[in-house]
Amino acid sequence: MKILVCMKQVPQKDAPLKLNETAAWIRDDVSYEVNEPDAFALEEALRQKEKHTGEVVVITSGPPRSQQVLREALAKGADRAIHLEDDAFVGLDAFNTAKAFAAAIKDEKFDLIFTGLQSDDYGYAQTGVILAELLGWPHATIIMHLEKTASGIRVKRELEAGFFQFVDMPLPAVLTIQSGINKLRYATLIGIKQAKNKPIRKVLLAEVQSAIGENLQKIERLYVPQKTKKTEQIEGTPAEIAKKLVDKLRNELRVL
């Protein structure tokens, strides 16, 4: 099976974020990491390849720093990478990001495309489904299991309130992968070494420019959310804090 995994570099979970001068995006000088659901998507692709043979290709868009997620994926076992490299890709909406990806892979023939179910920065949960529609492929979202069948694949979708559902579908297809579908592997030293010789194809903005258009939505402003709840800070030494909390539990919340 030939599988493409869409990956994204996002600010680290506990990175303090500051607004930039436009007040519509964050300052770039933070630590980044791979979007967590995308790491599970990559792991699932590697496992499928180990079971059925094939190829795993990873793709991302963003400035030079975002190449790091591709390097890590190659070190874990991906065969090659595609990097849509330009600062401008950061500002694209999901519709145009999917269009840029579709243009960058137009000469490829994948059986499956995986994305994480959503990103930790925008959290739109849309790019994978949009890409499926642009390619004319079927899709399924929030996948917790995947197996090959005679006519295609059978996937297990996670639904709300503890429900699941199996869905049979033909290939090629796009799947958005849920965190926790598998256990992530670490890159080995040998893997890191081998990754240095694996190809990364760079795609410049100009090559996909004709495929993308104006954004269909716009972030007018970004801000620290206003608190709606009154929060009382409990401060002191650990022993003092413990005593104060027990006092609240007993006298204000009446649960002790």
Added chain:
Amino acid sequence: MPHTILIVVEQREGKLNRVSWETVTAGQAIAAATGWTLEAAVVGSSTSGLAAEVAAKKIAKVYAVESPKLDPYTPDAFAAALKQFLTAKQPKLVLMPHTYQVRDFVPKLATAMGRTVISDCIGFKHENGKLLFTRQMFQGKLAADVSFTSDAPWFATFQNGAFRGDQAEAGASAAPVETVTVDIADGVVRTQPQELFKEVKQAVDLTQAEIIVSVGRGIKEQKNIEMAKQLADALGGEIAASRPICDSGWLPMDRQVGSSGQTVAPKLYLALGISGAIQHIVGMKGARAIIAINKDSEAPIFEIADYAVVANLFDIVPPLIEEVKKAKAGG
């Protein structure tokens, strides 16, 4: 003619989802702010009963969008049906709840129409005639006001709990219901869904717990779970966790609180090392009191906490267990 707002409500097994009423409330609020007309649609194979239920609300008109191919749900059939219906009706704004089902088909629907979705919104603003949708970014650390720059129809989805379903206004009289039969060609639906099922019977019903001690990534290692359990035991409560902890197998899946786990409303929710990602918060924000212990002062959990302790949980929990035990012993 004023513009039209169309709500698409969601049903499961012949019953309207609770979040559908929240979307009705959102639609009524936007209609009041803009002066636009509010309509609704129920989509399925046999929807007239549900349409009548929606028609009792303050809504100008309800459509029952029907085809035998809409049952069971598939993204292909839902996108095809709604594309046909919306192309004919041309509403300005289409609102839906941000459910797993809507996430599954609405980006496809909007793309098929060359349009976009502002997804997972928590509110809206109407400023100088411009409609803005507020949504959380960076796992809730920041918020954004987002506008549409494309032609109508505009699509927006609202997060579970963003509006109060019980505040949906009833209408003076029942709204007219029109059945619209859509034609879904053979071959449009490419996926074959099987029956829904539950993995195992849930062993723990966290929804009944009065006190919940919940752990997040800040617990660092599996062996530290024991300490949190001791605190839960001392308080006479249940232990629970955010998704990453259950994904790692440190606690069973039935201990998970959040959008993919249980939704709880205890008297006390004590969050240990939980940052407060949106997916977790939707499962516990109904708690009567929230105590959060986290060393990151910017963690979004503090936005909804009643009591905030910015500290290392490993410093606080051991003395807290002792103090609780002392208090229980009458000390």
